[in-house]
Amino acid sequence: MLREINVKVNGKDYQVKVEPRTLLIHVLRDTLGLTGAHIGCVVGKCGACTVLWQGRQVKSCMVFAAQTAGTEIVTIEGLAEDGHLHPLQQAFWDTDAAECGYCTPGMIMAAYGFLLRNPHPSENEIKHAIAGNLCRCTGYRNIVEAIKKAAIELQGGKSHG
Ligand code: FES
Ligand code: FES
Incomplete structure (x- = not known):
């Protein structure tokens, strides 16, 4: 029905x-x-x-x-605006955080939701946030780096350690 x-x-x-x-x-x-x-x-x-x-x-x-x-x-x-990548998308690009790219949209959306709730995350918190998203290619290191970079970018360029 x-x-x-x-x-x-x-x-x-x-x-x-x-x-x-x-x-x-x-x-x-x-x-x-x-x-x-x-x-x-x-x-x-x-x-x-x-x-x-x-x-x-x-x-x-x-x-x-x-x-x-x-x-x-x-x-x-829904993330890019006026033809400009969202800072998370840009950070994934800048840090080579995607290889085959299959996991990438899900990874970015998981990070997006996470950063809305926790804009100043520690590295461990980032790892925990994407623990439910599997990547068969990258070994996760660049993905974590990308999310860190985007978090700083979204805070206006200030690192919170
Ligand atoms: S397709 Fe939904 S979690 Fe794998
Ligand atoms: S980049 Fe290939 S699965 Fe993540």
């Missing part, structure tokens, strides 16, 4: 029809064409599908689309 829901994604209102079992990742990718969030495991283990839902990072394969009725979602497509 299809249900119609209203949802705001990257600041834009959408009305979509979903089944009770339809996953958020499938609505984002297949219905709205927002393919930045990737599908890896579909069981909540890899984090490739991470998006922001109501201000917190979630694995969108673990959320039924129907649960998001009347709420707000941000995907990786």
Whole structure:
């Protein structure tokens, strides 16, 4: 049975029809064409599908689309503004924090949600924040560096140690 829901994604209102079992990742990718969030495991283990839902990072394969009725979602497509990369995207670029790039949108969205709540993180807090996001390529070091760099950038260039 299809249900119609209203949802705001990257600041834009959408009305979509979903089944009770339809996953958020499938609505984002297949219905709205927002393919930045990737599908890896579909069981909540890899984090490739991470998006922001109501201000917190979630694995969108673990959320039924129907649960998001009347709420707000941000995907990786919603980060750049006026053609300028978000500081997190720029930091990933600057520090070579992506190799194949499959994990990158989820990694950036996990970091984005984390930095909203903790703008002055320690290195350990960063590592903990991305513990649910798997990267098969980079060994994580440059990813952690990128998030540190972005945090400083977002604070206006001041390091908090
Ligand atoms: S696809 Fe969602 S956590 Fe792996
Ligand atoms: S860059 Fe390839 S999985 Fe992370």
